[in-house]
Amino acid sequence: MRIVHKSIAKDGEGRVKLIATEAEDLWHLYNLIDVGNFVKATTIRKVQRETDTGSSESERLKIVLTIEVAEVDFDSQGLQLRIKGRNVVENSHVKVGAFHTIEVELHRSFELTKSKWDVIDLDRLTTASEPTAGADVAAVVMQEGLANVCVLSNSLSRFVARVESNIPRKAAGAAFNKDKSKSKFFDLVYRAIKDKLKLDELKVVILASPGYVKDEFFKYMNAEAVRTDEKSMIKIKPKCILAHSSSGHKHALHEVLANPALQSRLVDTKAAAEVKALETFFDVLNNQPDRACYGPPHVLYAADLGAIQTLLISDSLFRNADVPTRQKYVGVVDVTRSTGGDVHIFSAMHITGEQLNEMTGIAAVLRFPLPELEDMDLEQSP
Known part of the structure; x- marks a missing residue:
């Protein structure tokens, strides 16, 4: 992915102009674009116009729209990204408030505006713009x-x-x-x-x-x-x-x-690091169960105590439509990093992410035992 322009204030508000250059970028964008964000892009719109004879005919026009995102859909098989929302800028062909769907195309720029670019968004921007992100x-x-x-x-x-x-x-x-x-x-x-x-x-x-x-x-x-x-x-x-x-x-x-x-042969790939992190977690869970935990309530509790040595978290958790819930997961990442812990963010579309999602999407290896977790009533999700 190519970042054409980035303007983000200290409080996190700002806009970024992007160009998706390969299919994997569409997955990154699916995780970046949230409900309530604004997307400005050139798109095709079918409009009706009246001919000189008074009859009506449809015409496909290329227009620039800015929509407030209401829904984001990613087709993992066809590798297509569609963004649906209401038009928020006056346009001669599309009324304010009218719904429109923008399909993100490779090698065509668009602008994404957020009221808050948090640490997870910024990390993904960095990852997506790395030149070695392709399938290897x-x-x-x-x-x-x-x-x-x-x-x-x-x-x-x-x-x-x-x-x-x-x-x-x-x-x-x-x-x-x-x-x-x-x-x-x-x-x-x-x-x-x-x-x-x-x-x-x-x-x-x-x-x-x-x-x-x-x-x-x-x-x-x-x-x-x-x-x-x-x-x-x-x-x-x-x-x-x-x-x-x-x-x-x-x-x-x-x-x-x-x-x-x-x-040893996969050492330069992300898959190797994530597989090793998962294997370490399962090993600790089997042999030292009070130094490993999984599930949102237990991991959040361990984070509050500064007990997390290694955090394993699925990017699917950050796509939560409830902003406070997303912020809790972002907070776990922040706390783990600030206390010197390692953070592995797993892609839900990666084979390793599928494994993690099978066990709630979040897990941790702890610095010190927390035997009380087994007896605590932490059944409610955050």
């Missing part, structure tokens, strides 16, 4: 007849292809048919990788499966790349890591990323 890890989890191809960036985990092909069980006299079916399956996976991934941008390609499926596919992939002189596929050979997974289904990616053997 791909993973293929497979089993015989099934493969799921995924790309992992700093904020998104997207399954871009699912390959299914029938492979008959090996029976007497059926070896040839099985081998032929397996070759067809491998060819489909090969093509999915070649067509769906930006191979030149990848740092790591993980091939995972139960048994030897991954090994057989790796051998097929390299042979096919050489046979067809497909240079992009030849170049990814040293980037490939072979790993174990329990199946070829999507959920198997969780266990693959948690494999300690992968951590």
Whole structure:
């Protein structure tokens, strides 16, 4: 994402002119744009005009609108961001108060105004404008007849292809048919990788499966790349890591990323840091349960005592429409950082964020034990 202009006062009020340059930026914008913010953008509006003959015809005009945001919708599959709200600036084609939907487009600037840019917003601006924010890890989890191809960036985990092909069980006299079916399956996976991934941008390609499926596919992939002189596929050979997974289904990616053997190869990616933070939390929760907690009431209580050593929090919690609730979560981040703790903000669209959301979206490793948490009545959410 490119920041064209930024004007934010000390009290947090201000506006930023932005240009989304890649699909992942739309996810960042979805988290930045809140109900009650103002968005100014060039958009297309269908208007009715009267012809010289007195008849009416519609015309699509490009106009500049400023709307007060009422709803933000993100399509994770189509990677589209739509902002709905009321027009607040007089326009010859759109009345003040009329609803309009703006669809944010790549490489087209727009302006976002907030009454308060808090620390979470400013952190996301910084993250989104980093030039290394693109997808740099791909993973293929497979089993015989099934493969799921995924790309992992700093904020998104997207399954871009699912390959299914029938492979008959090996029976007497059926070896040839099985081998032929397996070759067809491998060819489909090969093509999915070649067509769906930006191979030149990848740092790591993980091939995972139960048994030897991954090994057989790796051998097929390299042979096919050489046979067809497909240079992009030849170049990814040293980037490939072979790993174990329990199946070829999507959920198997969780266990693959948690494999300690992968951590050294994933060290430069956000996924590695978050996987390690999650693994540390689960380890402490299992072995020293009074030094770990999860759920908003318990974590907020621990934050008030300055007890948080590592905070794990999902960005989905900051999209709360209730401003005081959002401010409480922002406050937890502020307090943790001010007391020297580490903060990991997980993307809800990332595989690690999905894991955290399964357990309320917020968790913490504590500096010192808080055994009283187990007996306290902290059932009410903030």
